[in-house]
Amino acid sequence: MTPTAWNETDRLAALHAYDILDSEREPAFDDVTALVARICDAPIAIINLIDAERQWFKSEVGLGVRETPLETSFCRHALYEHDSLVVPDATADPRFACYPQVVEGGVRFYAGVPLITDEGLPLGVLCVLDTRPRPEGLSVLETQTLEVLARQVMNLLTLRRALKAARDRDAALAGAGRALAESDAKFRVLADSMPQMVWSTLPDGFHDYFNARWYEFTGVPDGSTDGEAWNGMFHPEDQARAREAWNHSLETGDPYEIEYRLRRADGVYRWTLGRATPIRNDTGEITRWFGTCTDIEDIKRGVDAKDLLSQELSHRIKNIFAVVSALIALSARQFPEAKGFAASVRTRINALARAHEFVRPHTETSRPTVGSMTLHAFLNDLFKPYATLVGDMRVVVTGDNAVFDDQAATSVALLFHELATNAAKYGALSVEGGTVTLATRNEADRFILVWEERGGPLVEGEPQRVGFGSSLATVSVEAQLGGRLERVWDPVGLRVTADLPVTALSRRRAAKIVA
8 A cells, every 4th residue: 555644543543533433324424425426326325434443434325334344445445545546347456356345245346535634634435336347437527526525524524523512612613603604505516516407305305405507407596496396397298297206206215217308498398307316314214305307308319310210221121021022922923933932932031021020129009019929939930031942940949938028039039040140151051951959948947048050061160250240149148138148169060058047038927927
Protein backbone atom coordinates (compact mmCIF):
# COMPACT_ATOMS: atom_id res chain seq x y z
CA MET A 1 0.00 0.00 0.00
CA THR A 2 1.10 3.61 -0.56
CA PRO A 3 2.91 5.30 2.41
CA THR A 4 0.78 7.93 4.17
CA ALA A 5 1.33 11.13 6.15
CA TRP A 6 -0.81 9.84 9.02
CA ASN A 7 -0.52 6.96 11.45
CA GLU A 8 -3.15 4.43 12.50
CA THR A 9 -3.21 5.59 16.14
CA ASP A 10 -4.17 9.14 15.18
CA ARG A 11 -6.70 7.88 12.64
CA LEU A 12 -8.49 5.64 15.13
CA ALA A 13 -8.51 8.39 17.74
CA ALA A 14 -10.19 10.74 15.29
CA LEU A 15 -12.75 8.10 14.35
CA HIS A 16 -13.68 7.34 17.97
CA ALA A 17 -13.97 11.06 18.71
CA TYR A 18 -17.01 11.19 16.44
CA ASP A 19 -18.78 8.65 18.71
CA ILE A 20 -20.49 7.21 15.65
CA LEU A 21 -19.63 3.49 15.78
CA ASP A 22 -22.56 1.16 16.61
CA SER A 23 -25.07 4.03 16.49
CA GLU A 24 -28.58 3.59 15.09
CA ARG A 25 -29.40 4.27 11.45
CA GLU A 26 -30.25 7.89 10.65
CA PRO A 27 -32.30 9.19 7.69
CA ALA A 28 -29.70 11.81 6.71
CA PHE A 29 -27.07 9.12 6.07
CA ASP A 30 -29.60 6.72 4.49
CA ASP A 31 -30.60 9.45 2.04
CA VAL A 32 -26.97 9.72 0.89
CA THR A 33 -26.54 5.99 0.18
CA ALA A 34 -29.91 5.85 -1.56
CA LEU A 35 -29.02 8.79 -3.80
CA VAL A 36 -25.52 7.59 -4.70
CA ALA A 37 -26.87 4.10 -5.51
CA ARG A 38 -29.51 5.64 -7.77
CA ILE A 39 -27.16 8.03 -9.60
CA CYS A 40 -24.39 5.43 -10.04
CA ASP A 41 -26.93 2.74 -11.03
CA ALA A 42 -25.38 0.37 -8.46
CA PRO A 43 -27.18 -2.28 -6.39
CA ILE A 44 -24.96 -1.68 -3.34
CA ALA A 45 -23.90 1.60 -1.68
CA ILE A 46 -22.19 1.90 1.72
CA ILE A 47 -21.00 4.52 4.21
CA ASN A 48 -18.16 2.45 5.67
CA LEU A 49 -16.18 3.41 8.80
CA ILE A 50 -12.93 1.46 9.32
CA ASP A 51 -12.26 0.43 12.94
CA ALA A 52 -9.16 -1.41 14.22
CA GLU A 53 -10.47 -4.95 13.58
CA ARG A 54 -13.67 -4.48 11.59
CA GLN A 55 -15.47 -2.32 9.05
CA TRP A 56 -18.79 -0.93 10.31
CA PHE A 57 -21.53 0.49 8.08
CA LYS A 58 -23.31 3.63 9.21
CA SER A 59 -25.65 3.21 6.23
CA GLU A 60 -25.99 0.66 3.45
CA VAL A 61 -28.22 -0.14 0.50
CA GLY A 62 -28.44 -3.67 -0.89
CA LEU A 63 -26.15 -5.37 1.66
CA GLY A 64 -28.33 -6.23 4.68
CA VAL A 65 -25.57 -6.31 7.33
CA ARG A 66 -23.98 -3.63 9.56
CA GLU A 67 -20.38 -4.89 9.72
CA THR A 68 -17.95 -7.38 8.15
CA PRO A 69 -14.34 -8.49 8.84
CA LEU A 70 -11.54 -6.16 7.85
CA GLU A 71 -9.36 -8.89 6.31
CA THR A 72 -11.41 -9.04 3.09
CA SER A 73 -12.22 -5.34 2.77
CA PHE A 74 -11.99 -3.33 -0.44
CA CYS A 75 -12.33 -0.14 1.60
CA ARG A 76 -9.18 -0.62 3.68
CA HIS A 77 -7.26 -0.31 0.41
CA ALA A 78 -9.24 2.82 -0.47
CA LEU A 79 -8.09 4.49 2.77
CA TYR A 80 -4.64 4.86 1.25
CA GLU A 81 -5.89 6.53 -1.95
CA HIS A 82 -5.72 10.32 -2.10
CA ASP A 83 -8.78 10.71 -4.36
CA SER A 84 -10.56 7.42 -5.01
CA LEU A 85 -10.15 3.69 -5.63
CA VAL A 86 -11.83 2.17 -8.70
CA VAL A 87 -11.75 -1.60 -9.39
CA PRO A 88 -13.34 -2.22 -12.83
CA ASP A 89 -13.32 -6.04 -12.48
CA ALA A 90 -12.37 -7.60 -9.13
CA THR A 91 -11.82 -11.02 -10.70
CA ALA A 92 -8.95 -9.56 -12.72
CA ASP A 93 -7.32 -7.79 -9.74
CA PRO A 94 -5.01 -10.06 -7.71
CA ARG A 95 -5.70 -8.00 -4.58
CA PHE A 96 -9.36 -8.94 -4.56
CA ALA A 97 -9.90 -11.93 -6.83
CA CYS A 98 -9.88 -14.41 -3.92
CA TYR A 99 -12.18 -12.41 -1.62
CA PRO A 100 -15.37 -14.33 -0.61
CA GLN A 101 -17.61 -11.51 -1.78
CA VAL A 102 -16.01 -11.86 -5.23
CA VAL A 103 -15.80 -15.66 -5.44
CA GLU A 104 -19.13 -16.44 -3.75
CA GLY A 105 -21.01 -13.14 -3.61
CA GLY A 106 -20.55 -12.14 -7.25
CA VAL A 107 -19.06 -8.67 -6.60
CA ARG A 108 -17.22 -7.44 -9.68
CA PHE A 109 -17.00 -3.62 -9.57
CA TYR A 110 -15.99 -1.28 -6.76
CA ALA A 111 -15.55 2.48 -6.52
CA GLY A 112 -14.85 4.31 -3.26
CA VAL A 113 -13.93 7.81 -2.09
CA PRO A 114 -12.29 8.24 1.36
CA LEU A 115 -14.10 10.14 4.12
CA ILE A 116 -11.37 12.55 5.21
CA THR A 117 -11.35 14.94 8.18
CA ASP A 118 -10.13 18.54 7.98
CA GLU A 119 -6.88 17.25 9.47
CA GLY A 120 -6.40 14.82 6.57
CA LEU A 121 -7.27 11.65 8.50
CA PRO A 122 -9.38 9.07 6.60
CA LEU A 123 -12.20 7.67 8.77
CA GLY A 124 -13.75 5.39 6.16
CA VAL A 125 -15.11 5.30 2.63
CA LEU A 126 -18.27 6.12 0.69
CA CYS A 127 -18.46 3.40 -1.95
CA VAL A 128 -20.64 1.64 -4.52
CA LEU A 129 -20.39 -1.99 -5.64
CA ASP A 130 -21.87 -3.83 -8.61
CA THR A 131 -22.25 -7.47 -9.64
CA ARG A 132 -21.18 -6.70 -13.20
CA PRO A 133 -17.75 -5.50 -14.36
CA ARG A 134 -17.50 -1.91 -15.52
CA PRO A 135 -14.40 -1.62 -17.72
CA GLU A 136 -15.12 2.07 -18.25
CA GLY A 137 -15.43 2.77 -14.50
CA LEU A 138 -17.72 5.62 -13.44
CA SER A 139 -18.83 8.51 -15.62
CA VAL A 140 -17.68 12.06 -14.86
CA LEU A 141 -21.06 12.83 -13.28
CA GLU A 142 -21.02 9.64 -11.19
CA THR A 143 -17.47 10.34 -9.99
CA GLN A 144 -18.40 13.94 -9.09
CA THR A 145 -21.48 12.66 -7.25
CA LEU A 146 -19.40 10.20 -5.19
CA GLU A 147 -16.87 12.92 -4.28
CA VAL A 148 -19.50 15.54 -3.39
CA LEU A 149 -21.52 13.09 -1.29
CA ALA A 150 -18.37 11.89 0.50
CA ARG A 151 -17.85 15.48 1.62
CA GLN A 152 -21.54 15.59 2.46
CA VAL A 153 -21.07 12.57 4.76
CA MET A 154 -18.19 14.32 6.53
CA ASN A 155 -20.40 17.37 6.96
CA LEU A 156 -23.09 15.16 8.47
CA LEU A 157 -20.58 13.50 10.79
CA THR A 158 -19.28 16.88 11.87
CA LEU A 159 -22.83 18.15 12.33
CA ARG A 160 -23.79 15.09 14.35
CA ARG A 161 -20.80 15.51 16.64
CA ALA A 162 -21.55 19.21 17.03
CA LEU A 163 -25.20 18.57 17.85
CA LYS A 164 -24.20 16.03 20.50
CA ALA A 165 -21.79 18.51 22.09
CA ALA A 166 -24.40 21.27 21.86
CA ARG A 167 -26.13 19.97 24.99
CA ASP A 168 -23.40 21.78 26.88
CA ARG A 169 -22.38 24.45 24.37
CA ASP A 170 -25.05 26.69 22.83
CA ALA A 171 -22.51 28.26 20.51
CA ALA A 172 -21.76 24.87 18.95
CA LEU A 173 -25.49 24.39 18.26
CA ALA A 174 -25.59 27.58 16.19
CA GLY A 175 -22.59 26.42 14.16
CA ALA A 176 -24.20 23.03 13.60
CA GLY A 177 -27.30 24.69 12.23
CA ARG A 178 -25.23 26.56 9.70
CA ALA A 179 -23.49 23.29 8.73
CA LEU A 180 -26.87 21.63 8.21
CA ALA A 181 -28.06 24.46 6.01
CA GLU A 182 -24.83 24.28 4.03
CA SER A 183 -25.20 20.52 3.73
CA ASP A 184 -28.76 20.83 2.45
CA ALA A 185 -27.66 23.53 0.01
CA LYS A 186 -24.94 21.25 -1.38
CA PHE A 187 -27.46 18.46 -1.85
CA ARG A 188 -29.78 20.76 -3.77
CA VAL A 189 -26.91 22.04 -5.92
CA LEU A 190 -25.96 18.45 -6.78
CA ALA A 191 -29.55 17.46 -7.59
CA ASP A 192 -30.07 20.59 -9.69
CA SER A 193 -26.92 19.85 -11.71
CA MET A 194 -28.21 16.44 -12.81
CA PRO A 195 -29.58 16.04 -16.36
CA GLN A 196 -32.48 13.98 -15.00
CA MET A 197 -35.56 15.23 -13.22
CA VAL A 198 -35.26 14.30 -9.52
CA TRP A 199 -38.09 14.18 -7.02
CA SER A 200 -38.77 12.98 -3.50
CA THR A 201 -41.85 12.23 -1.41
CA LEU A 202 -42.89 11.54 2.15
CA PRO A 203 -43.72 7.91 3.09
CA ASP A 204 -47.38 8.43 2.11
CA GLY A 205 -46.41 9.58 -1.39
CA PHE A 206 -46.82 13.33 -0.82
CA HIS A 207 -44.39 15.03 -3.23
CA ASP A 208 -42.41 17.70 -1.40
CA TYR A 209 -39.34 18.15 -3.60
CA PHE A 210 -38.57 18.54 -7.32
CA ASN A 211 -35.19 19.63 -8.65
CA ALA A 212 -34.60 22.51 -11.06
CA ARG A 213 -34.60 20.23 -14.11
CA TRP A 214 -38.26 19.30 -13.41
CA TYR A 215 -39.38 22.93 -13.45
CA GLU A 216 -37.19 23.67 -16.49
CA PHE A 217 -38.72 20.77 -18.45
CA THR A 218 -42.37 21.27 -17.43
CA GLY A 219 -42.35 25.07 -17.23
CA VAL A 220 -44.66 25.08 -14.21
CA PRO A 221 -44.16 27.46 -11.23
CA ASP A 222 -42.08 26.25 -8.29
CA GLY A 223 -44.16 24.23 -5.83
CA SER A 224 -47.18 23.96 -8.13
CA THR A 225 -46.79 20.17 -8.53
CA ASP A 226 -46.26 19.39 -4.84
CA GLY A 227 -48.67 16.98 -3.19
CA GLU A 228 -50.85 15.20 -5.77
CA ALA A 229 -50.73 17.78 -8.58
CA TRP A 230 -47.87 16.03 -10.40
CA ASN A 231 -50.25 13.51 -12.01
CA GLY A 232 -51.88 16.29 -14.02
CA MET A 233 -48.65 16.74 -15.96
CA PHE A 234 -49.09 13.34 -17.63
CA HIS A 235 -50.93 12.62 -20.87
CA PRO A 236 -54.63 12.04 -20.08
CA GLU A 237 -54.39 8.48 -21.44
CA ASP A 238 -51.50 7.69 -19.06
CA GLN A 239 -52.74 9.32 -15.83
CA ALA A 240 -54.85 6.42 -14.52
CA ARG A 241 -52.14 3.88 -15.34
CA ALA A 242 -49.44 5.98 -13.65
CA ARG A 243 -51.63 6.56 -10.59
CA GLU A 244 -52.35 2.83 -10.33
CA ALA A 245 -48.65 1.95 -10.53
CA TRP A 246 -47.72 4.58 -7.93
CA ASN A 247 -50.45 3.44 -5.53
CA HIS A 248 -49.25 -0.16 -5.93
CA SER A 249 -45.72 0.89 -4.93
CA LEU A 250 -47.00 2.88 -1.95
CA GLU A 251 -49.09 -0.08 -0.77
CA THR A 252 -46.44 -2.78 -1.29
CA GLY A 253 -43.13 -0.93 -1.05
CA ASP A 254 -42.10 -2.29 -4.47
CA PRO A 255 -39.86 -0.05 -6.60
CA TYR A 256 -41.79 2.20 -8.97
CA GLU A 257 -41.04 2.04 -12.71
CA ILE A 258 -43.28 3.12 -15.56
CA GLU A 259 -43.15 4.77 -18.99
CA TYR A 260 -45.58 7.62 -19.61
CA ARG A 261 -45.92 10.79 -21.65
CA LEU A 262 -44.97 13.95 -19.74
CA ARG A 263 -46.03 17.43 -20.89
CA ARG A 264 -43.10 19.66 -21.76
CA ALA A 265 -43.16 23.45 -21.30
CA ASP A 266 -44.13 23.94 -24.97
CA GLY A 267 -47.16 21.65 -24.59
CA VAL A 268 -45.59 18.67 -26.40
CA TYR A 269 -45.87 15.30 -24.62
CA ARG A 270 -42.57 13.39 -24.44
CA TRP A 271 -42.14 9.74 -23.48
CA THR A 272 -40.53 9.57 -20.05
CA LEU A 273 -39.19 6.77 -17.85
CA GLY A 274 -40.22 7.25 -14.22
CA ARG A 275 -38.46 5.34 -11.44
CA ALA A 276 -38.48 5.52 -7.64
CA THR A 277 -36.98 3.55 -4.75
CA PRO A 278 -38.11 3.55 -1.10
CA ILE A 279 -35.74 4.34 1.78
CA ARG A 280 -36.35 2.18 4.88
CA ASN A 281 -35.28 2.38 8.52
CA ASP A 282 -34.04 -0.51 10.66
CA THR A 283 -37.58 -1.76 11.30
CA GLY A 284 -38.35 -1.87 7.57
CA GLU A 285 -40.63 1.17 7.58
CA ILE A 286 -40.41 3.47 4.55
CA THR A 287 -39.12 6.90 5.55
CA ARG A 288 -38.90 8.52 2.12
CA TRP A 289 -39.08 7.87 -1.63
CA PHE A 290 -36.46 9.10 -4.11
CA GLY A 291 -37.33 9.15 -7.80
CA THR A 292 -36.15 10.27 -11.23
CA CYS A 293 -37.78 11.09 -14.56
CA THR A 294 -35.75 10.52 -17.75
CA ASP A 295 -36.75 11.76 -21.21
CA ILE A 296 -36.69 8.66 -23.49
CA GLU A 297 -38.62 10.06 -26.47
CA ASP A 298 -35.66 9.93 -28.86
CA ILE A 299 -34.70 6.42 -27.72
CA LYS A 300 -38.23 5.10 -28.26
CA ARG A 301 -38.42 6.64 -31.72
CA GLY A 302 -35.12 5.01 -32.69
CA VAL A 303 -36.19 1.60 -31.40
CA ASP A 304 -39.60 1.82 -33.07
CA ALA A 305 -38.03 2.79 -36.40
CA LYS A 306 -35.54 -0.10 -36.18
CA ASP A 307 -38.28 -2.60 -35.31
CA LEU A 308 -40.48 -1.36 -38.14
CA LEU A 309 -37.62 -1.72 -40.63
CA SER A 310 -36.82 -5.26 -39.40
CA GLN A 311 -40.47 -6.30 -39.64
CA GLU A 312 -40.79 -4.85 -43.13
CA LEU A 313 -37.64 -6.62 -44.37
CA SER A 314 -38.75 -9.92 -42.84
CA HIS A 315 -42.22 -9.55 -44.33
CA ARG A 316 -40.67 -9.07 -47.77
CA ILE A 317 -38.52 -12.19 -47.30
CA LYS A 318 -41.65 -14.13 -46.35
CA ASN A 319 -43.32 -12.92 -49.54
CA ILE A 320 -40.28 -13.98 -51.58
CA PHE A 321 -40.65 -17.54 -50.26
CA ALA A 322 -44.30 -17.55 -51.35
CA VAL A 323 -43.50 -16.12 -54.80
CA VAL A 324 -40.67 -18.61 -55.42
CA SER A 325 -42.91 -21.52 -54.37
CA ALA A 326 -45.66 -20.32 -56.72
CA LEU A 327 -43.24 -19.92 -59.62
CA ILE A 328 -41.97 -23.48 -59.15
CA ALA A 329 -45.56 -24.80 -59.15
CA LEU A 330 -46.33 -22.84 -62.32
CA SER A 331 -43.20 -24.14 -64.04
CA ALA A 332 -44.07 -27.73 -63.07
CA ARG A 333 -47.43 -27.43 -64.87
CA GLN A 334 -45.61 -26.30 -68.01
CA PHE A 335 -43.02 -29.08 -67.77
CA PRO A 336 -44.73 -32.24 -66.43
CA GLU A 337 -41.48 -34.21 -66.65
CA ALA A 338 -40.09 -31.96 -63.82
CA LYS A 339 -43.08 -32.46 -61.55
CA GLY A 340 -41.21 -34.68 -59.03
CA PHE A 341 -38.22 -32.41 -58.88
CA ALA A 342 -40.45 -29.33 -58.44
CA ALA A 343 -42.37 -30.97 -55.59
CA SER A 344 -39.10 -31.72 -53.80
CA VAL A 345 -37.86 -28.15 -54.18
CA ARG A 346 -41.20 -26.71 -53.04
CA THR A 347 -41.11 -28.90 -49.95
CA ARG A 348 -37.70 -27.52 -49.02
CA ILE A 349 -38.70 -23.93 -49.66
CA ASN A 350 -41.89 -24.30 -47.60
CA ALA A 351 -39.92 -25.79 -44.71
CA LEU A 352 -37.48 -22.88 -44.80
CA ALA A 353 -40.41 -20.47 -44.90
CA ARG A 354 -41.89 -22.07 -41.78
CA ALA A 355 -38.58 -21.82 -39.93
CA HIS A 356 -38.29 -18.21 -41.00
CA GLU A 357 -41.77 -17.56 -39.60
CA PHE A 358 -40.48 -18.49 -36.15
CA VAL A 359 -37.23 -16.53 -36.19
CA ARG A 360 -38.32 -13.34 -37.95
CA PRO A 361 -39.14 -10.20 -35.87
CA HIS A 362 -42.83 -10.03 -34.95
CA THR A 363 -45.36 -7.65 -33.56
CA GLU A 364 -47.69 -8.95 -30.86
CA THR A 365 -50.42 -9.52 -33.46
CA SER A 366 -48.19 -11.25 -36.03
CA ARG A 367 -46.33 -13.50 -33.56
CA PRO A 368 -46.96 -17.21 -34.34
CA THR A 369 -48.66 -19.28 -31.67
CA VAL A 370 -46.98 -22.66 -31.35
CA GLY A 371 -48.94 -23.80 -28.29
CA SER A 372 -48.12 -27.39 -27.32
CA MET A 373 -46.00 -28.21 -30.36
CA THR A 374 -43.22 -30.70 -29.61
CA LEU A 375 -39.52 -30.12 -30.08
CA HIS A 376 -39.12 -33.11 -32.43
CA ALA A 377 -41.93 -31.93 -34.70
CA PHE A 378 -40.37 -28.48 -34.93
CA LEU A 379 -36.88 -29.87 -35.67
CA ASN A 380 -38.14 -32.29 -38.32
CA ASP A 381 -39.85 -29.40 -40.11
CA LEU A 382 -36.64 -27.39 -39.85
CA PHE A 383 -34.55 -30.21 -41.38
CA LYS A 384 -36.91 -31.08 -44.29
CA PRO A 385 -34.97 -28.91 -46.79
CA TYR A 386 -31.99 -31.23 -46.32
CA ALA A 387 -33.90 -34.47 -47.09
CA THR A 388 -33.03 -36.66 -50.10
CA LEU A 389 -34.90 -36.28 -53.39
CA VAL A 390 -37.19 -39.16 -52.37
CA GLY A 391 -37.96 -37.53 -49.02
CA ASP A 392 -35.68 -39.53 -46.69
CA MET A 393 -34.47 -37.42 -43.76
CA ARG A 394 -30.70 -36.95 -43.60
CA VAL A 395 -30.92 -35.37 -40.15
CA VAL A 396 -32.49 -38.01 -37.91
CA VAL A 397 -33.96 -36.81 -34.60
CA THR A 398 -34.16 -39.42 -31.82
CA GLY A 399 -34.60 -39.65 -28.05
CA ASP A 400 -36.79 -37.88 -25.51
CA ASN A 401 -39.30 -35.37 -26.82
CA ALA A 402 -40.35 -32.16 -25.06
CA VAL A 403 -43.13 -29.58 -25.11
CA PHE A 404 -41.92 -26.60 -27.08
CA ASP A 405 -43.20 -23.03 -27.40
CA ASP A 406 -42.47 -19.99 -29.55
CA GLN A 407 -40.37 -18.23 -26.91
CA ALA A 408 -37.68 -20.89 -27.36
CA ALA A 409 -38.24 -21.37 -31.11
CA THR A 410 -36.06 -18.46 -32.22
CA SER A 411 -32.98 -19.57 -30.29
CA VAL A 412 -33.36 -23.27 -31.18
CA ALA A 413 -34.01 -22.49 -34.86
CA LEU A 414 -30.96 -20.22 -35.07
CA LEU A 415 -28.74 -22.87 -33.46
CA PHE A 416 -29.74 -25.82 -35.64
CA HIS A 417 -30.18 -23.79 -38.81
CA GLU A 418 -26.55 -22.72 -38.38
CA LEU A 419 -25.39 -26.31 -37.75
CA ALA A 420 -27.38 -27.69 -40.72
CA THR A 421 -26.17 -24.93 -43.04
CA ASN A 422 -22.53 -25.57 -42.12
CA ALA A 423 -23.06 -29.33 -42.50
CA ALA A 424 -24.48 -28.74 -46.00
CA LYS A 425 -21.51 -26.54 -46.93
CA TYR A 426 -18.59 -28.33 -45.29
CA GLY A 427 -19.78 -31.33 -43.27
CA ALA A 428 -21.75 -34.56 -43.51
CA LEU A 429 -24.60 -33.10 -45.59
CA SER A 430 -22.18 -31.82 -48.24
CA VAL A 431 -21.60 -35.33 -49.67
CA GLU A 432 -23.93 -38.08 -50.77
CA GLY A 433 -24.33 -40.68 -48.05
CA GLY A 434 -23.42 -38.35 -45.19
CA THR A 435 -25.84 -38.31 -42.25
CA VAL A 436 -26.50 -36.43 -39.03
CA THR A 437 -28.12 -37.71 -35.84
CA LEU A 438 -29.63 -35.38 -33.28
CA ALA A 439 -30.16 -37.29 -30.02
CA THR A 440 -32.17 -35.64 -27.25
CA ARG A 441 -32.49 -36.76 -23.65
CA ASN A 442 -34.02 -35.49 -20.43
CA GLU A 443 -31.77 -35.66 -17.36
CA ALA A 444 -33.51 -34.36 -14.19
CA ASP A 445 -33.67 -30.58 -14.60
CA ARG A 446 -31.52 -30.56 -17.77
CA PHE A 447 -32.33 -31.26 -21.42
CA ILE A 448 -29.39 -32.44 -23.55
CA LEU A 449 -29.23 -32.24 -27.36
CA VAL A 450 -26.30 -33.93 -29.15
CA TRP A 451 -25.66 -33.18 -32.86
CA GLU A 452 -23.32 -35.77 -34.45
CA GLU A 453 -22.14 -35.82 -38.07
CA ARG A 454 -20.90 -38.97 -39.85
CA GLY A 455 -19.85 -39.86 -43.41
CA GLY A 456 -18.69 -36.40 -44.35
CA PRO A 457 -15.25 -35.02 -45.26
CA LEU A 458 -12.44 -35.60 -42.78
CA VAL A 459 -12.41 -32.95 -40.04
CA GLU A 460 -8.90 -31.51 -39.78
CA GLY A 461 -9.43 -29.73 -36.47
CA GLU A 462 -11.03 -26.68 -34.93
CA PRO A 463 -11.32 -23.70 -37.30
CA GLN A 464 -8.81 -20.92 -36.72
CA ARG A 465 -11.49 -18.25 -37.01
CA VAL A 466 -14.90 -18.11 -35.31
CA GLY A 467 -17.50 -16.93 -37.81
CA PHE A 468 -20.57 -14.82 -37.13
CA GLY A 469 -22.88 -17.82 -37.43
CA SER A 470 -20.94 -19.81 -34.80
CA SER A 471 -20.97 -16.82 -32.45
CA LEU A 472 -24.72 -16.46 -33.01
CA ALA A 473 -25.25 -20.15 -32.18
CA THR A 474 -23.30 -19.75 -28.94
CA VAL A 475 -25.29 -16.65 -27.96
CA SER A 476 -28.56 -18.48 -28.74
CA VAL A 477 -27.73 -21.26 -26.27
CA GLU A 478 -25.79 -19.51 -23.53
CA ALA A 479 -27.36 -16.03 -23.40
CA GLN A 480 -30.93 -16.64 -24.57
CA LEU A 481 -31.59 -20.21 -23.33
CA GLY A 482 -29.30 -20.09 -20.28
CA GLY A 483 -27.44 -23.26 -21.29
CA ARG A 484 -23.96 -24.45 -22.28
CA LEU A 485 -22.65 -25.24 -25.79
CA GLU A 486 -19.72 -27.59 -26.45
CA ARG A 487 -18.12 -28.38 -29.84
CA VAL A 488 -15.85 -31.39 -30.42
CA TRP A 489 -14.00 -31.47 -33.76
CA ASP A 490 -13.65 -35.26 -34.11
CA PRO A 491 -11.88 -36.36 -37.31
CA VAL A 492 -14.89 -38.49 -38.32
CA GLY A 493 -17.33 -35.63 -37.85
CA LEU A 494 -18.35 -32.63 -35.75
CA ARG A 495 -20.15 -33.30 -32.45
CA VAL A 496 -22.03 -30.46 -30.73
CA THR A 497 -23.70 -30.75 -27.31
CA ALA A 498 -26.27 -28.21 -26.09
CA ASP A 499 -26.99 -28.57 -22.35
CA LEU A 500 -30.14 -26.58 -21.47
CA PRO A 501 -32.33 -26.03 -18.41
CA VAL A 502 -35.43 -28.13 -18.99
CA THR A 503 -37.59 -25.02 -18.49
CA ALA A 504 -35.87 -23.20 -21.38
CA LEU A 505 -37.90 -25.06 -24.01
CA SER A 506 -41.32 -24.08 -22.67
CA ARG A 507 -41.04 -20.88 -20.66
CA ARG A 508 -44.75 -20.10 -20.61
CA ARG A 509 -45.56 -23.52 -19.16
CA ALA A 510 -42.81 -23.14 -16.55
CA ALA A 511 -44.11 -19.69 -15.63
CA LYS A 512 -47.63 -21.05 -15.11
CA ILE A 513 -46.30 -23.83 -12.87
CA VAL A 514 -44.33 -21.33 -10.75
CA ALA A 515 -47.34 -19.01 -10.54
